Amino acid sequence: MTSVPSSMTAIAITEAGGPEVLKAETRPVPQLGPGEVLIRVAAAGVNRPDVLQRMGHYPPPPGASDLPGLEIAGVVAAIGPGGDPEMLGQSVCALVAGGGYAEYCVAPAGSCLPVPKGYSFAEAAALPETxxxxxxxxxxxxxxxxxxxxxxxxxxxxxxxxxxxxxxxxxxxxxxxxxxxxxxxxxxxxxxxxxxxxxxxxxxxxxxxxxxxxxxxxxxxxxxxxxxxxxxxxxxxxxxxxxxxxxxxxxxxxxxxxxxxxxxxxxxSTLRARSQDFKAALADEIHGTLWPRLDEGAWKPAIDRIFPLAEAAAAHARMEAGDHVGKIVLAIE
CATH class of the missing domain: 3.40.50.720 (NAD(P)-binding Rossmann-like Domain)
Structure with a gap:
C-alpha cells in the first residue's frame, strides 16, 4: 500500500450559487474515527442533492463533510480504530453523507460494498446513492x-x-x-x-x-x-x-x-440524514439480495458521461440542463 498524503485536492462549494461556485481547493486528508475507512477515490457519482447543496437548499447533516458527493468508488487506503484490517486494499463503493468530490473520502465501513465483478470504478460509483x-x-x-x-x-x-x-x-x-x-x-x-x-x-x-x-x-x-x-x-x-x-x-x-x-x-423517505445503523443494515440487505446478480453481470447502471474531477462545474451544468440519460460521474486521477 502507498502511504496516505497529508493533503488532497477537493472540489468545494465556495458560496451558494450556480455551477461556477464549485472550485478546486487543497484540503487536509480527513481523519478517521472508529468504524470508518479512508477511501482513495477513483470515481464519484453526481446526484441531484449535490446540486441542491451547491444552491444552498440542502445543507449536510451535522458532522458530515461540507464537500459535495454522496457516493464514491475506490480503494481502501486506511482503517479507523478497531476496524477490520482485511478491508485494507479492497476495491469498494460506498454511500457517504458528503465529501465524495475529493481524492480521499471517509466512509463508514458498514456502508461499503465490494465493487461488483466486471465493474469499472465509474460504474461502481454510480451505484450507492441511487x-x-x-x-x-x-x-x-x-x-x-x-x-x-x-x-x-x-x-x-x-x-x-x-x-x-x-x-x-x-x-x-x-x-x-x-x-x-x-x-x-x-x-x-x-x-x-x-x-x-x-x-x-x-x-x-x-x-x-x-x-x-x-x-x-x-x-x-x-x-x-x-x-x-x-x-x-x-x-x-x-x-x-x-x-x-x-x-x-x-x-x-x-x-x-x-x-x-x-x-x-x-x-x-430521505436517505442522507438516516442513522449509520440503518444505512449499514440496508447495505447488508442489498449485498445479500442484489449483489450476487450484479456479480453475474445481470445489470449495469447507465452512464451518461464521465467528467474529470476538475470539471465538476461542467458536470453540474449538464445535470441542470436535463439532457442526461443515466448517471453523471466524476473521475479522479
Whole structure:
C-alpha cells in the first residue's frame, strides 16, 4: 500500500450559487474515527442533492463533510480504530453523507460494498446513492412484488434508469415518464415497458390505457406538488405512493375519501440524514439480495458521461440542463 498524503485536492462549494461556485481547493486528508475507512477515490457519482447543496437548499447533516458527493468508488487506503484490517486494499463503493468530490473520502465501513465483478470504478460509483434509494423506497417502502407494475417519473434520470434496471431484474413491469420522444426511446432501450412523453400526452390517461383501467401498484415519485393527486389517480386498489423528492413543490391536495375507499398507502423517505445503523443494515440487505446478480453481470447502471474531477462545474451544468440519460460521474486521477 502507498502511504496516505497529508493533503488532497477537493472540489468545494465556495458560496451558494450556480455551477461556477464549485472550485478546486487543497484540503487536509480527513481523519478517521472508529468504524470508518479512508477511501482513495477513483470515481464519484453526481446526484441531484449535490446540486441542491451547491444552491444552498440542502445543507449536510451535522458532522458530515461540507464537500459535495454522496457516493464514491475506490480503494481502501486506511482503517479507523478497531476496524477490520482485511478491508485494507479492497476495491469498494460506498454511500457517504458528503465529501465524495475529493481524492480521499471517509466512509463508514458498514456502508461499503465490494465493487461488483466486471465493474469499472465509474460504474461502481454510480451505484450507492441511487441503488440504496430505489431499493429502500421501491422494494421496502413500496412493497413491490414480482409481476406488479410501477410508475416512475424522470425515467432517464439516475434514479429512473436505476429503477428500470432493478425492477426488470425482479420481473416487475415499468412505466416511466420522460420529457421528450428521444428520452422515451432511451428509456425503452433500457427496459421500460412503456415510456410516456409527459409534454405530449396525459400520463394518467396513458397509464389507464396501458393497464386496461387497473392502474399501477406503486408510484415512485420525485416530482411532488400537483403531480401527487394525478399519481394517486394512476394507482390500483391497495396501491402505494412513495415520495422521494418534490421538484414541483412539497404541498399537495389529496382526496382522503378516495384514499380510504381504494385503500391507498402514501409514504416516502430521505436517505442522507438516516442513522449509520440503518444505512449499514440496508447495505447488508442489498449485498445479500442484489449483489450476487450484479456479480453475474445481470445489470449495469447507465452512464451518461464521465467528467474529470476538475470539471465538476461542467458536470453540474449538464445535470441542470436535463439532457442526461443515466448517471453523471466524476473521475479522479
Amino acid at each position: 441503488v440504496f434509494t430505489v431499493w429502500h423506497n421501491l422494494f421496502e417502502r413500496g412493497w413491490i412484488q414480482e409481476g406488479e407494475t410501477v410508475l416512475v417519473h424522470g425515467g432517464t434520470s439516475g434514479i429512473g434508469t436505476t429503477a428500470i434496471g432493478l425492477a426488470k431484474l425482479f420481473d416487475i413491469q415499468v412505466i416511466v415518464t420522460c420529457g421528450s420522444a428521444a428520452k422515451c426511446e432511451a428509456a425503452r432501450a433500457l427496459g421500460a415497458d412503456l415510456a410516456i412523453d409527459y409534454k405530449a400526452e396525459d400520463f394518467v390517461e396513458a397509464v389507464g390505457k396501458f393497464t386496461q383501467g387497473v392502474g399501477v401498484h406503486v408510484v415512485l415519485d420525485m416530482v411532488g406538488g400537483d403531480y401527487v393527486p394525478r399519481n394517486l389517480a394512476c394507482l390500483a386498489e391497495d396501491g402505494r405512493h412513495v415520495s422521494i423528492a418534490f421538484q414541483r413543490g412539497m404541498k399537495a391536495e389529496v382526496n382522503v375519501a378516495d384514499l380510504m375507499r381504494r385503500r391507498l398507502t402514501m409514504t416516502g
